[in-house]
Amino acid sequence: MNMITNHMPTAELQALDAAHHMHPFTSGTELAAKGARVITRASGVTLTDSEGNEMLDAMAGLWCVNLGYGRDELAEAAARQMKELPYYNTFFQTTHVPAIALSSKLAELTPHDLNNVFFAGSGSEANDTNIRLVRTYWAEKGQPEKKIIISRKNAYHGSSVGSASLGGMQPMHAHGGLPIEDIHHIDEPNWYAQGGDMSPAEFGLERARQLEAAIEEYGAHRVAAFIGEPIQGAGGVIIPPETYWPEIQRICDKHNILLIADEVITGFGRTGKWFGCETLGIRPHIMTIAKGLSSGYAPIGGSLLCDEVAQVMNDCDFAHGYTYSGHPVACAVALENLRILQEEKIVDRAGSEVAPYLKEKWDTLNDHPLVGETALCGLMGSLALSPDPSSRAMFAADKGTAGLICREHCFANGLVMRHVGDRMVISPPLVITHAEIDTLVERARKALDLTH
Numbered sequence: 001m002n003m004i005t006n007h008m009p010t011a012e013l014q015a016l017d018a019a020h021h022m023h024p025f026t027s028g029t030e031l032a033a034k035g036a037r038v039i040t041r042a043s044g045v046t047l048t049d050s051e052g053n054e055m056l057d058a059m060a061g062l063w064c065v066n067l068g069y070g071r072d073e074l075a076e077a078a079a080r081q082m083k084e085l086p087y088y089n090t091f092f093q094t095t096h097v098p099a100i101a102l103s104s105k106l107a108e109l110t111p112h113d114l115n116n117v118f119f120a121g122s123g124s125e126a127n128d129t130n131i132r133l134v135r136t137y138w139a140e141k142g143q144p145e146k147k148i149i150i151s152r153k154n155a156y157h158g159s160s161v162g163s164a165s166l167g168g169m170q171p172m173h174a175h176g177g178l179p180i181e182d183i184h185h186i187d188e189p190n191w192y193a194q195g196g197d198m199s200p201a202e203f204g205l206e207r208a209r210q211l212e213a214a215i216e217e218y219g220a221h222r223v224a225a226f227i228g229e230p231i232q233g234a235g236g237v238i239i240p241p242e243t244y245w246p247e248i249q250r251i252c253d254k255h256n257i258l259l260i261a262d263e264v265i266t267g268f269g270r271t272g273k274w275f276g277c278e279t280l281g282i283r284p285h286i287m288t289i290a291k292g293l294s295s296g297y298a299p300i301g302g303s304l305l306c307d308e309v310a311q312v313m314n315d316c317d318f319a320h321g322y323t324y325s326g327h328p329v330a331c332a333v334a335l336e337n338l339r340i341l342q343e344e345k346i347v348d349r350a351g352s353e354v355a356p357y358l359k360e361k362w363d364t365l366n367d368h369p370l371v372g373e374t375a376l377c378g379l380m381g382s383l384a385l386s387p388d389p390s391s392r393a394m395f396a397a398d399k400g401t402a403g404l405i406c407r408e409h410c411f412a413n414g415l416v417m418r419h420v421g422d423r424m425v426i427s428p429p430l431v432i433t434h435a436e437i438d439t440l441v442e443r444a445r446k447a448l449d450l451t452h
């Protein structure tokens, strides 16, 4: 077979791709019919495909390229580490400098006493760790029956058996017989779609109190933890009412339930602060991280534990770990990413300069006849497509079709914006400039006009 390179004709690449490559969350039949777009290069916030077309990536890949594309320093950090020590594990009484340095850096950056990290290769793996970890924690404390984990419908926590069980996405549960035992889901705090006549504040409290009702139903002695994304990302960038998280925190504290904040998307500057917990005022016992930790340049994730939980886990011989837990190359890349985010004040600037400008511009889309609401927190945002914006009506009958059409128009007009049902979502690299924000919003408006 000839060498397969960027220089091959697109149609040939697409045919090989459809023949041999199975894509996540994609219908193979559709792929074979239409062909995938072949992305060949990227720089800053701009992607280039095999035909030479440029697109503004308003999704930062999959919510992860916080630093933007094309930073040589990360490639150099990976090359240096590969030459020096490409792999060693951290099992069985060994360690290495990149894992020591990254865990120390994370202890410095994360809020309160989340000083202890258990590394994984991805967000899914980290959430799998969390399931075993919280159950083992309570067993070690003499309460082995405290095993139930409460999550939310329409939450996304990953694709492995455990993490997809934590997630609340029905189509994912349908594939493979999920959820696993002792995971229960309460309703999500989606006021726009489900709030009815309630004010956002009332609705936030009502949704949070479903947690208390569930704990009372199962018995606090059986409930190990609650897990939630500070802001649901893959569920459509659902920003909860302000009353929601303080009430969740109160309930977890009162009933002695561990609180897990899944910061896989909201971490590392996405909400305008280093962590979503700081933006939303949450004090978790455990935090899941991945994506922005390395800005997607290398696969790495982890669970950050507060001191008390870590102490209990350190005192037991937790039979858990991955070959790539604390992979030295991924750790070196993540460290370099964090150095740049910090030294170039990219997170600070995202909160103080980029987010306010993006909000001003994003909200101008509110006057479009197809837009029911715009929502934004830091650099993650969404807009609801609606047949009648004045009533918060949804395209109920063909849920998702309008979003899909809009996404296709974005794609054809040089903008990568994703749709979740009839919500369009954005999560651009934190380094996006004001001029690029203008372009993003202009292209989004054009796609909305064409969707009409």
Ligand code: PLP
Binding pocket: 062, 122, 123, 124, 125, 127, 156, 157, 158, 159, 229, 233, 234, 262, 263, 264, 265, 290, 291, 301
């Ligand atoms: N948790 C959240 C909140 C996510 O958004 C994701 C991925 O999108 C995950 C976990 C899973 O991470 P990964 O895809 O790295 O396994």
